[in-house]
Amino acid sequence: MTAIGQTAPAFELPDTAGQPHGLTGAPATVLVFTCNHCPYALAWHERMLGLARDYAERGVKVLAINANDAATHPRDSLEAMRERVEAGDLGDVPYRHDESQQVARDYDARTTPDVFILDADGRLRYRGALDADHGDPSLDAAWARAALDAILDGRDPETAETKPVGCSIKWRKG
C-alpha cells in the first residue's frame, strides 16, 4: 500500500481499444477505480467527468480504471466498458481495463469509486472519495478539487485522505 507522499506504483493498462497506456507525467493525475455496475460509481460519475473537464486546461489527466471480475459481474466486462465508451459515457476520460487486478492490488483500491491523486513526480497526494456524499451533486467533487488545487499551487492538500465509499472491488475468487 502506498502512503501519502510516497511514489505511487507505475503501471501500464490497455484502454477499451486494447492500446496500452502508462502514467502520463501530467502536473497531476487522478486515478478513479470505477466500474459499470455499481450505483455509487454511477452516482458520482458525472462529478468525475466534470472534474476532468474543468481541470483539463491545467493539464490534469483523469483516468478511469475498472478492475472488477467480469466472471461474477458481467456488466463490468471489457465489452460492456467498450459499449459505454462508444456511447460517450466516459467523455474524454480514458477507460482502462485492469483485468489481472494487479494495479488495484498495488494501489490497495477498495471500492468503486476509489480516487488516487498523484502529483507531477508520481507521488500520492490524495486518496479517498470525490466528496462527502454520493447523493448530493452540489458537492461537485469538492474534496478532489481541493486536493488538485493544492497540488497545482505547490501546496500540500489540507485533507490528504478520506474514506472511500462505494461497492467493494470484485476480486477474483480462488
Add this chain to the structure above:
Amino acid sequence: MPVDVELLFWDGCPSHPQARAELEAAMADLGLDPAQLVVTEVPTDDAASANGFVGSPTIRIDGVDVQPVDDPPALTCRVYRLRDGRFSPTPDPADVHDALARAFKDQPT
C-alpha cells in the same frame, strides 16, 4: 391482515442502513409500526437464488418489489433511479412511501 414489509440486504453493499432508515421513516409516516419490518440478510449466492434476490437493498411490500427489475439473482449493489433520473444505491424515498401507501390503502377494513 397487516402489510408485510421486508428489507433484504447483502452486507457487502453499504447502502442498507440508509435504505432501512428511509423505509422505517415511511412506515412511521403512514402509521405502520416500524417494528413490523422484517429484515433479512442474504449472505451467499445460494441464498440470493433461493430468495430471488437481485441486489442490495431489495424492499418488498406484500411480496412485491418496490421497483421490479428483470435481473438475475446476485450478491451485488442494486442500481436505482431517483425520480429526477439520478442513479442511486437506494430507491427514491417517495417511491417507497407511495408503494407502502398503496398497500396500506388496499388493506380490507
